[in-house]
Amino acid sequence: MPSIVSSSPSSLQLYSSSTLSPTFTLPSSRFYKPTRLHLPPRPSTTVVSCVSTRPRRKPGPKPDKSEVEELVRVLMKNFGGERPLISTLNKYVKVIRTEHCFRLFEELGKTDKWLQCLEVFRWMQKQRWYIADNGVYSKLISVMGKKGQTRMAMWLFSEMRNSGCRPDTSVYNALITAHLHSRDKSKALIKALGYFDKMKGMERCKPNIVTYNILLRAFAQAQNVNQANALFKELNESIVSPDIFTFNGVMDAYGKNGMIKEMESVLSRMKSNQCKPDIITFNVLIDSYGRRQEFDKMEQVFKSLLRSKEKPTLPTFNSMITNYGKARLKEKAENVFKKMTDMGYAPNFITYESLIMMYGFCDCISRAREIFDEMMASKKEMKVSTLNAMLEVYCMNGLPMEADLLLERARKNRPFPGSSTYKLLYKAYTKADQKELLEKLLKLMDSDGILPNKRFFLEALGAFGSSPASQESAGSTTGLTRPRNSAKT
Template identity: 75%
Template sequence: MPINSSTLSLQLSSVTLFPSNGRQSSRYELKRPQKWLPQRLLNNPINRITCISSRPRKKSNLKSEKSEAEELVRVLLRSFSDQKPLISTLNKYVKFVRTEHCFLLFEELGKGDRWLQCLEVFRWMQKQRWYIADNGVYSKLISVMGKKGQTRMAMWLFSEMRNSGCRPDTSVYNALITAHLHSRDKTKALAKAIGYFEKMKGIDRCKPNIVTYNILLRAFAQARNIDQVNALFKDLEDSIISPDIYTYNGVMDAYGKNGMIREMESTLSRMKSNQCKPDIITFNLLIDSYGKRQAFDKMEEVFKSLLRSREKPTLPTFNSMITNYGKARLKEKAEYVFKKMTDMSYTASYITYESLITTYGFCDCVAKAREIFDEMIASGKDMHISTLNAMLDVYCMNGLPMEADLLFKNACNNGLLPDASTYKLLYKAYTKANMKELLENLLKYMDRDGIVPNKKFFLEALGAFGSSKARAESTHSTTGSSTPQVSAKTS
């Protein structure tokens, strides 16, 4: 479907980082040098009385304050350790730490696996005279707990918020829904999310907003639940809320992942008719959806429209095209996309190289795939397990289990620890090839690494073994030999 390049532009939105902490500044303030500031600032102290204007502060002042807040947070993060608890560090800088600093601490601690320390900071906040119970604080903490899979802790914070006298609002429920969607049991999580969604409709201050719809649309799109996506989209259209670019992208992504190209194109037309301009996410999902359906004419048309627009391709744009060309065994076109990417001064990522390795595997060019793999090792960059798995898969799909086993053992001897997906890939391949000795050795490696296969793992392997056994019996009846024939394929 052609895309009119004249309608394309970049969508930007403003985001409020911090809520108000409820503290009012006096009209006159005495500026003194703060001990936590860098030495270059201490060398030029400013000691003067300034009059604080009642007009809104200029952006430059806000940027300066944010920079100072970030500097203090960096000092705090550098100052605590296992021997020196975080609370002791906070007490040391108690005169300077306020709500905005705690928000930044939540973000930084949340990036690592330090959610317990987020709770320590929260408890410390509650003991300070300047602390005022605020929905923004609870919303942020619930979000952090959700990302770390701590759904129960997110629920506890929700109860704690209500006990503190705060009334939940839409942002809090959005954070709670997102927290549930991060849990492992996706079916249960989606049911919980819809339950909260329906509950929000009955509370005036908690009515669903466009963020709520976008969260749910994306979740059900990933679950490939088209009926629920359609129901949510219709519910949104019947409301007073206007869909935005994230809404349309979520719906189109759901259709694209399920091969519903006409519905995806219809949504794109509706989006453009509502004066909502496609962004790079729109282009990428269209390219990926057309590529997976091998509608390469349309995929290439969208790519040309992207190049003519104000948007710029991203690495996922090229990776998707390389992968989909590879699955269709269009090696030359995949190589052309890679050349186009490098000519445009893009630096290939490990995912790009994995896409090329997989492409050569589909095109029976095992030697070329191994050449790229060896070049990645020689580059000295950190090797990802997914890259090893891609090369192993190339050997397995081309009927070379012995080569796969040799590469696997070399990787283990060189300190690269395989994961469950590695073992699953090899187990299926060895079972399919009826290589009992390789299977026994693989099980020893699995036991060494503490990999315990589940029911699904064995069912898939037994299915592969069943089909392999049927082929072996057929071969025996026609050739009189029960030894599986393995042919090496190289380019």
């Protein structure tokens, strides 16, 4: 690595890769060595035991990844039709195993069908091959947590213990993460610390690096610098060593909160731990400096990236285009896009959304619409967030009637608007005092089956932060998270 940005807030210096360790030593080979126990011979006694008369099934070969994905794809397609979920599972009962159910949990969780996850789980429990396993409960607790179903996650934890499974570190990590997804963040952090302290007293549940990474990122997101530093200190004094995910997660959390000095302090800590930066590190720094419009530092980090062994990714360029656009630096944003294509990178839908928003900020509405129409005509991948980006361009430039016409067109074609689309327009029409458009919007929502509740109106009016289009791209610029298609009502 030729260089990396310094943590000094007053100046930006380059560091040689000679300060970084070129190799890593795996903790497993360093700290843990298998030992063989020599037990004394047992006394000769008569032992009465119960033996099952059912012939034991020989475990067959585990299905490969492609086979699992193909079957899950077929199952998900059937779930969407008229056939009930359970009858679909029964149809494929001879081939479905734990691996398929794990993947089903993930896919159902992505589409907000967490109740169907529980149906699959209940179906699993009735199969002859099912054995109560921590991994199954850990996966389900994780899915429930991501969907904000903290009570369901707690119920699964209780169910796991009742089934005879003893919790381990992975289960507690999933439980902590589930609590951190709840709305009351201060209460969630207290709960998380409570589980963390409890884990320290249980041999099977000692905190590992994943535990520390979860908590460090959470406290950095909450801007609790003292608690984050205390966890870092505790981590340094333990046998667990921080890894690249530790530093990237904390730097990203600080960066998104605009806490540049704290982010640079973690970068300095990272270098002192002989941890080599990767592309995520560079993307975090580029995005964080760009958000604060510290473009000199952002550009210097980008140059350092180009001289390193790492290669830029699409999130690298998408972030720079977005942040230049917000600063109305159209030429610089266009130069980044040109450099990206010259280097052989093919833009994705987030790149096009970044360009649409950039031209919107720079009052080039016609150019933004050209890009949107080109995407429609070329059948490129489009998400609800792409539609939202174009609608927000119209709204931010005082063109609510054009936004209304585009909404009508989208309802007849693709991409079909989601609840995030209606939140965006409700907020914009309210701000512009467009009562007729508001009434029309509510009627369209009713016909599309989107029922607004109290949370919808609070989010639409900005009580929970930024607009839906900006929320879509908030986590996609660094590559740490996956963009969502639409927000829940």
